[in-house]
Amino acid sequence: xxxxxxxxxxxxxxxxxxxxxxxxxxxxxxxxxxxxxxxxxxxxxxxxxxxxxxxxxxxxxxxxxxxxxxxxxxxxxxxxxxxxxxxxxxxxxxxxxxxxxxxxxxxxxxxxxxxxxxxxxxxxxxxxxxxxxxxxxxxxxxxxxxxxxxxxxxxxxxxxxxxxxxxxxxxxxxxxxxxxxxxxxxxxxxxxxxxxxxxxxxxxxxxxxxxxxxxxxxxxxxxxxxxxxxxxxxxxxxxxxxxxxxxxxxxxxxxxxxxxxxxxxxxxxxxxxxxxxxxxxxxxxxxxxxxxxxxxxxxxxxxxxxxxxxxxxxxxxxxxxxxxxxxxxxxxxxxxxxxxxxxxxxxxxxxxxxxxxxxxxxxxxxxxxxxxxxxxxxxxxxxxxxxxxxxxxxxxxxxxxxxxxxxxxxxxxxxxxxxxxxxxxxxxxxxxxxxxxxxxxxxxxxxxxxxxxxx
Numbered sequence: 531x532x533x534x535x536x537x538x539x540x541x542x543x544x545x546x547x548x549x550x551x552x553x554x555x556x557x558x559x560x561x562x563x564x565x566x567x568x569x570x571x572x573x574x575x576x577x578x579x580x581x582x583x584x585x586x587x588x589x590x591x592x593x594x595x596x597x598x599x600x601x602x603x604x605x606x607x608x609x610x611x612x613x614x615x616x617x618x619x620x621x622x623x624x625x626x627x628x629x630x631x632x633x634x635x636x637x638x639x640x641x642x643x644x645x646x647x648x649x650x651x652x653x654x655x656x657x658x659x660x661x662x663x664x665x666x667x668x669x670x671x672x673x674x675x676x677x678x679x680x681x682x683x684x685x686x687x688x689x690x691x692x693x694x695x696x697x698x699x700x701x702x703x704x705x706x707x708x709x710x711x712x713x714x715x716x717x718x719x720x721x722x723x724x725x726x727x728x729x730x731x732x733x734x735x736x737x738x739x740x741x742x743x744x745x746x747x748x749x750x751x752x753x754x755x756x757x758x759x760x761x762x763x764x765x766x767x768x769x770x771x772x773x774x775x776x777x778x779x780x781x782x783x784x785x786x787x788x789x790x791x792x793x794x795x796x797x798x799x800x801x802x803x804x805x806x807x808x809x810x811x812x813x814x815x816x817x818x819x820x821x822x823x824x825x826x827x828x829x830x831x832x833x834x835x836x837x838x839x840x841x842x843x844x845x846x847x848x849x850x851x852x853x854x855x856x857x858x859x860x861x862x863x864x865x866x867x868x869x870x871x872x873x874x875x876x877x878x879x880x881x882x883x884x885x886x887x888x889x890x891x892x893x894x895x896x897x898x899x900x901x902x903x904x905x906x907x908x909x910x911x912x913x914x915x916x917x918x919x920x921x922x923x924x925x926x927x928x929x930x931x932x933x934x935x936x937x938x939x940x941x942x943x944x945x946x947x948x949x950x951x952x953x954x955x956x957x958x959x960x961x962x963x964x965x966x967x968x969x970x971x972x973x974x975x976x977x978x979x980x981x982x983x984x985x
Contacts (some may be wrong), residue, residue: 544610544634547858548572549586550600550624551616554915554935555846557581559615562850562857569858572607574600577919577929594618601627609633613861615820615840617694621647625818636749636861637819638839642809645821646839649692649732652805656834659808663801663834667734673718679733680713686736689716691726696930698773698890699726702736706773739828740789740980741835743779743845744798746823747872748806749864750816754872755799756853757785759845759879760976765890767966774890775932778882778967779844780943788943788973789980790827797832798825805837818864820846829983843917847937848879851913880946880968881937883917884954884961886928897926897933899959906953911939911946914953933961943968 545568549560552575560571564585573582573589583589590603595618604612612628614620614637623640637643644651656664669692670676680687680703689707691699699720707713720731743761747754761779765771782788786795802823810816822838822845841849850857854873863870886895897918906912917931926933934957938949947968954963966972 544569544858544862546570546572546607546609546611548574548604548607548609548612550574550594550612550614550619551840552577552579552582552919553616553843553917553931554581555841555843556615557585557915558847558850558913559613559841559857560585562853563613566856566858572603572609574603575919577927579916579918580920580926581916595622597622597624597627600624601631601633604628604633605631611636611858611861613637613857615846617643617646617838617840620819620839621694634865638817639815641813641815642817642819643839645805645809645817645837647694648728649690649836650730652837653732655808655812656801656805658812660801660804662831663804665735665737665833667732669730669732671721671730673721673731676717676721676731676733677714680717681710683733683735685710685713687713688734688736689713689720690732690734691720692728692730692732693726695726696775698775700773704736737826737828737833739826739833739983740976741824741826742787742790742794742798743842744795744802744823744825745841745845745849746802746821747860747864748802748821749818750867751806752864752867753799753802753806754860754864754870755785755802756849756872757781757874758787758790758795758798759842759848760787761842761845762964762967765964767964772890774885776842776844776883777885777964778880778935779848780878780880780946780968780973781848782878782943783876783941787976789976794825794827794832798823801825801832801834827980827983844881844883844935844937847881847913847915847935851879851937851939852877875939877911877939877941878943878946879937879939880943880950881935882950882954882963882967883932883935884957884963885933887960887962889928889932889962893928893930895928896921897928897959897961899926899934899957899961901934902956902958905956909938909949909953912949912953913937943973944970
């Protein structure tokens with residue numbers, strides 16, 4: 531009880547904020563908070579993001595697994611609130627460690643972070659409290675039993691590591707896994723090499739549909755949802771090629787996507803509510819942080835694909851470019867239990883990433899590009915954010931991430947796409963991006979796909 535009172539006092543008198551994370555979603559988070567007068571912002575990164583450095587009073591680089599170093603930096607800078615927007619320190623117990631040091635944090639404690647870090651944990655929870663919300667699945671630690679189960683399902687499966695893989699671990703038969711031989715090898719590889727940090731594997735029924743994301747601010751019983759967004763994980767147009775961390779995303783006016791109905795959005799929110807309620811019943815704990823639910827509209831209704839307990843990248847860019855609220859105010863109001871609403875500009879958005887040629891097979895590449903920043907800034911409603919860092923020679927290197935995200939807002943998806951295309955045309959150098967994201971052809975194909983599924 532003493533700790534709770536101390537934390538609440540800290541929360542009411544925040545003057546210094548630390549954001550933990552290195553990429554585009556952190557840059558736009560810091561940009562939003564910086565509109566709050568009198569607040570000093572600091573950053574803990576694992577690379578030197580050239581978009582973040584000019585926005586903060588101070589920064590430190592280090593490993594996200596080094597929890598004591600992050601806590602030490604927060605104490606040294608007399609931080610009042612730490613906002614964690616990246617996964618690995620959450621699953622490593624950063625929030626728990628900060629609380630032990632009487633430092634307020636917005637993010638899940640280690641146990642709640644298992645909703646993202648442990649796919650078995652989240653699926654078992656929903657299996658008990660809302661079984662129709664998830665595809666059928668089984669968990670194995672024996673590769674032969676996993677292979678036998680996939681054969682029983684005629685290989686119509688998704689193969690998933692249990693733990694964190696930076697969005698690159700899930701492989702679907704007929705897509706990333708071209709045949710039975712590739713599927714067998716990948717199953718063996720996950721278990722033998724402990725991909726995702728575990729020797730367990732999920733074999734899940736393959737489902738068809740259109741994916742969408744709903745991100746929420748959550749704290750105890752309070753849930754503040756944001757508009758639905760669709761991202762594009764495949765490298766190539768037409769949803770082909772290997773999975774990436776995401777090549778881009780879009781949203782339309784309001785809170786629905788063109789292929790969605792209101793009931794789809796409401797079902798997604800109900801799944802989130804049931805998850806949080808079930809978590810509290812099972813653990814006695816509550817959740818706090820940015821909860822990202824990835825869902826799919828299928829012939830059998832809306833299904834949960836996965837949770838992330840931090841903002842999505844690029845979906846957070848689509849969200850914050852039209853959010854009217856200040857993030858810090860939203861978080862502090864949640865801590866105080868105040869009723870509030872989120873307000874958004876009535877605009878559509880499109881985001882596209884430029885990446886090095888050879889991504890994602892080749893990581894730690896330089897992104898050798900030159901932006902005509904002055905000309906880009908003249909395009910109304912366009913912003914760009916870095917998911918790459920400066921190496922020792924001052925060159926942009928993407929590490930295990932991607933490149934530079936361009937995001938625009940406009941009355942329609944097509945108009946926002948035109949702005950992004952214009953901005954990317956002002957970039958010189960070698961890079962790749964998906965030109966089809968946000969086009970009328972792609973949007974129409976999504977609408978037709980869902981119409982066929984609903985028949």
